[in-house]
Amino acid sequence: MQHTGATATGPGAPRAIPDATIARLPLYLRALAALAEQGLHTVSSGELADASGVNPAQLRKDLSHLGSYGTRGVGYDVATLRTRIGAQIGSTQQWSVVIVGMGNLGSALASYSGYAARGFRVAALVDASDALIGQQVRLEGNDPDVLTIQGDADLADVVRAAQPAIGIITTPAEAAQGVCDRMVAAGLTSILNFAPTVLQIPEGVVVRAVDLGQELQILAYHQQHAQIPADAVVDTDQATSGNGLPAAAEPATGSREEVLQ
Amino acid sequence: MQHTGATATGPGAPRAIPDATIARLPLYLRALAALAEQGLHTVSSGELADASGVNPAQLRKDLSHLGSYGTRGVGYDVATLRTRIGAQIGSTQQWSVVIVGMGNLGSALASYSGYAARGFRVAALVDASDALIGQQVRLEGNDPDVLTIQGDADLADVVRAAQPAIGIITTPAEAAQGVCDRMVAAGLTSILNFAPTVLQIPEGVVVRAVDLGQELQILAYHQQHAQIPADAVVDTDQATSGNGLPAAAEPATGSREEVLQ
DNA sequence: TCCTGTGAACTGGTTCACAGCA
DNA sequence: TGCTGTGAACCAGTTCACAGGA
Numbered sequence: 222m223q224h225t226g227a228t229a230t231g232p233g234a235p236r237a238i239p240d241a242t243i244a245r246l247p248l249y250l251r252a253l254a255a256l257a258e259q260g261l262h263t264v265s266s267g268e269l270a271d272a273s274g275v276n277p278a279q280l281r282k283d284l285s286h287l288g289s290y291g292t293r294g295v296g297y298d299v300a301t302l303r304t305r306i307g308a309q310i311g312s313t314q315q316w317s318v319v320i321v322g323m324g325n326l327g328s329a330l331a332s333y334s335g336y337a338a339r340g341f342r343v344a345a346l347v348d349a350s351d352a353l354i355g356q357q358v359r360l361e362g363n364d365p366d367v368l369t370i371q372g373d374a375d376l377a378d379v380v381r382a383a384q385p386a387i388g389i390i391t392t393p394a395e396a397a398q399g400v401c402d403r404m405v406a407a408g409l410t411s412i413l414n415f416a417p418t419v420l421q422i423p424e425g426v427v428v429r430a431v432d433l434g435q436e437l438q439i440l441a442y443h444q445q446h447a448q449i450p451a452d453a454v455v456d457t458d459q460a461t462s463g464n465g466l467p468a469a470a471e472p473a474t475g476s477r478e479e480v481l482q
Numbered sequence: 483m484q485h486t487g488a489t490a491t492g493p494g495a496p497r498a499i500p501d502a503t504i505a506r507l508p509l510y511l512r513a514l515a516a517l518a519e520q521g522l523h524t525v526s527s528g529e530l531a532d533a534s535g536v537n538p539a540q541l542r543k544d545l546s547h548l549g550s551y552g553t554r555g556v557g558y559d560v561a562t563l564r565t566r567i568g569a570q571i572g573s574t575q576q577w578s579v580v581i582v583g584m585g586n587l588g589s590a591l592a593s594y595s596g597y598a599a600r601g602f603r604v605a606a607l608v609d610a611s612d613a614l615i616g617q618q619v620r621l622e623g624n625d626p627d628v629l630t631i632q633g634d635a636d637l638a639d640v641v642r643a644a645q646p647a648i649g650i651i652t653t654p655a656e657a658a659q660g661v662c663d664r665m666v667a668a669g670l671t672s673i674l675n676f677a678p679t680v681l682q683i684p685e686g687v688v689v690r691a692v693d694l695g696q697e698l699q700i701l702a703y704h705q706q707h708a709q710i711p712a713d714a715v716v717d718t719d720q721a722t723s724g725n726g727l728p729a730a731a732e733p734a735t736g737s738r739e740e741v742l743q
Numbered sequence: 744t745c746c747t748g749t750g751a752a753c754t755g756g757t758t759c760a761c762a763g764c765a
Numbered sequence: 766t767g768c769t770g771t772g773a774a775c776c777a778g779t780t781c782a783c784a785g786g787a
Contacts, residue, residue, distance in 0.1 A: 241778060247699040251678060265746065274680040278780055285748055294746040294787045310699050311706035318698065329590035330694065335678065339695045340702070386705045387698060410708060411701040417512060417596065419535040427704045429697050433591065434600045436690050437579070437648060438508040438571050440672040441601070443688045444647045445572035447671060502756060526768065539758055546770055555765045555768040 238309070242283045246310050248273045249280070253303045265296035317344035317385040318413075321400050322392035323353050323370055326415055330391060337362045344383040349373035349396065376400065380407035387411045394418040401428075499570070503544045507571050509534045510541070514564045526557035578605035578646040582661050583653035584614050584631055587676055591652060598623045605644035610634035610657065637661065641668035648672045655679040662689075 252272035256264055266284075270277040284290065284297070290305050291297045307313055318336075320327050323346055331346055342364045348354060354372045371379050380388070380403075388404040390397050390412060397416035404412060405426055414420055414430045422428055513533035517525055527545075531538040545551065545558070551566050552558045568574055579597075581588050584607055592607055603625045609615060615633045632640050641649070641664075649665040651658050651673060658677035665673060666687055675681055675691045683689055 239778070243703050244696075244700055246703070247693075247696040248680070250699070251695075252680070255679075267746090272680065276780070278782090279778090281747065282749075282779080289748070291747050292787065293748080293785075294744075296746065309703070311702045312699065314706075316698070316702050316705070325590035325593050329586035332586050333694060335695050336698075339699060341695075341698055387701050411705045413697055413701060419509070419513070419533065425708075427701060427708075429701060431692055431694075431697060432508075433594060433692075434512075434596050434602075435505075435508040436674055436692060437577070437597075437602055438511070438573065438600060439505055440648050440674060440688060440690060441572045441577050442504050442507070442570070444577070444672045445575075447686075447688075500756070528768095537758070539760090540756090542769065543757080543771075550770070552769050553765065554763075554770080555766075557768065 238286045242286055243310075245273070245275065245279075245283055246306050248275070249283070250303065250306050250310065250312070253299055253306070257299050257303065262299055263296045264299055264302075266291070269297065312340040314340065316341050316387060317383060318342070318387045318389055319345040319347065319380060319383055319385040320389045320391060321347040321373070321376065321404075322390060322396070322416075323348040323350075323358075324391065324393075327389075327391035328358070330389060330415075331358060331360060331368075334361050341387075343368065344385050345379045346370045347373055347376055347379055349392075373400070376403050377407045380404060380409055385409065387413060389413045389415070390420075391415045499547045503547055504571075506534070506536065506540075506544055507567050509536070510544070511564065511567050511571065511573070514560055514567070518560050518564065522560055524557045525560055525563075527552070530558065573601040575601065577602050577648060578644060579603070579648045579650055580606040580608065580641060580644055580646040581650045581652060582608040582634070582637065582665075583651060583657070583677075584609040584611075584619075585652065585654075588650075588652035589619070591650060591676075592619060592621060592629075595622050602648075604629065605646050606640045607631045608634055608637055608640055610653070634661070637664050638668045641665060641670055646670065648674060650674045650676070651681075652676045 249269065252269055253264075255272065256269070264272075266277045266281045270280040273280065275283075281291075284302070287305055287309055290301055318341055320331055320343060323331070327346075327348070331343060336342060343360055344365075346358055346368050348370050349372070353370050356370045358368050358370060360366055360368060388401075388409045388411070390400055390404075392400055394416045397414060397418050398420060401412060401414070401420045401422065405422060410426050412420070412422070412426065412428045414428055415432070417432050417434055420428050420430075510530065513530055514525075516533065517530070525533075527538045527542045531541040534541065536544075542552075545563070548566055548570055551562055579602055581592050581604060584592070588607075588609070592604060597603060604621055605626075607619060607629050609631050610633070614631050617631045619629050619631060621627055621629060649662075649670045649672070651661055651665075653661055655677045656679075658675060658679050659681060662673060662675070662681045662683065666683060671687050673681070673683075673687065673689045675689055676693070678693050678695055681689050681691075
């Protein structure tokens with residue numbers, strides 16, 4: 222991991238939130254939104270940690286990096302905490318994204334309805350295929366709720382015009398590096414890459430990669446090495462419902478694998 | 483992160499590959515496939531590390547966990563290494579997956595054409611909507627290249643019949659926990675969750691989560707805190723092309739953010 | 744009493760630097 | 766000579782455990 226020159230370790234810079242913490246803030250925000258929707262006004266670290274899938278001590282330490290917004294003996298005020306985390310993460314302002322590659326995945330991401338709620342808007346759609354260029358795409362709840370797919374050749378112009386904060390690459394692997402280079406040249410410094418390839422980028426650009434195949438392979442590894450020595454799966458502290466399988470009905474609170482990290 | 487009772491620290495168990503290493507093996511495999519395609523027969527740790535976006539020492543240490551398959555003074559044999567990593571990760575056998583939730587994202591994932599190449603096949607598609615149940619979906623290159631969407635009510639039967647190794651959840655957040663519970667009850671122990679919610683699972687089940695919103699928010703954080711003090715972006719060791727923007731044409735080899743952890 | 748906030752211990756992971764072999 | 770393999774140093778992140786405030 223490497224981020225921008227942002228690690229300003231200057232004398233008067235309290236700006237030092239660990240990367241691992243930052244990756245979890247969206248999780249907390251999501252959990253807080255759910256709690257607020259339930260009408261809750263206060264949460265303890267234990268409750269919020271549970272809802273976020275982390276250890277309570279972890280949660281408290283993470284939040285302590287943002288300042289002291291809890292009340293001892295009581296917990297955290299849901300609304301206040303949402304505001305504080307939101308401010309840190311930048312969800313107070315709206316960020317534009319441009320999506321390059323309007324195949325199955327690109328289209329699916331374009332029509333993702335959760336952008337607005339999280340402070341994002343799709344500003345432009347780009348593809349290289351003549352068959353797609355010029356087509357109009359309807360985006361539920363997006364600011365311009367209809368976007369015209371623009372040509373890959375115009376990518377630089379599109380980026381300069383739309384000034385998106387983030388570029389999303391959903392092209393085939395072969396095209397990804399070229400798209401990335403041109404995004405960077407046009408001034409983009411944050412890229413979300415769904416193409417199964419490693420992007421070479423200059424200093425100062427942040428790339429996050431999501432790869433379905435990689436995720437599946439990691440799960441396959443665990444699957445393969447989950448030796449079932451007659452006690453690994455069944456002999457947990459979970460009740461079994463007589464068919465030798467864990468009961469589904471129960472709350473099933475348990476440990477879980479960390480999210481992406 | 484938490485995986486199955488697989489951490490068999492028994493006396494004669496050399497089975498101790500760190501999780502962080504496992505998460506990178508698919509990356510190496512991908513890079514090796516690309517190198518093999520280029521006709522390369524041998525790679526040094528430096529070259530492979532470059533192609534995978536990691537530090538050479540990291541790569542060597544990772545590979546050393548699988549055994550010694552390199553030749554000092556020369557490097558690694560591409561074919562051998564592919565085989566070894568493939569064997570570890572389980573890509574020697576084929577794994578079936580079931581996808582639950584055939585909205586935009588589910589459909590996009592279903593028609594992802596990279597499954598076969600990585601040793602996966604889609605065994606079943608499930609959705610709760612009457613409008614979708616019964617519809618046929620064409621899957622390029624999949625074993626049954628046409629699948630009929632099955633009803634959510636039949637999920638347990640579908641899982642028991644298809645015996646998938648991995649369940650993929652692409653339902654709305656509200657439905658995800660229910661689907662997960664029933665998957666687990668039906669015997670699934672590896673789940674890939676795209677729904678923006680934390681799944682509560684019993685011991686012995688491995689969940690990996692991918693959340694678009696979370697990724698965007700992490701990037702937004704970096705974007706917001708990438709103070710541009712007139713020297714953060716431009717004043718790197720990258721050449722500028724006169725327009726004050728980094729040149730796009732150059733190789734742009736540089737540091738990069740780690741892939742997903 | 745019950746919770747937060749945090750120093751301190753610990754764990755896991757990364758990088759360095761070099762010994763050792765082709 | 767040029768590379769791998771790996772102990773040792775280092776660093777980041779997690780968890781513990783408790784002091785201290787509402």
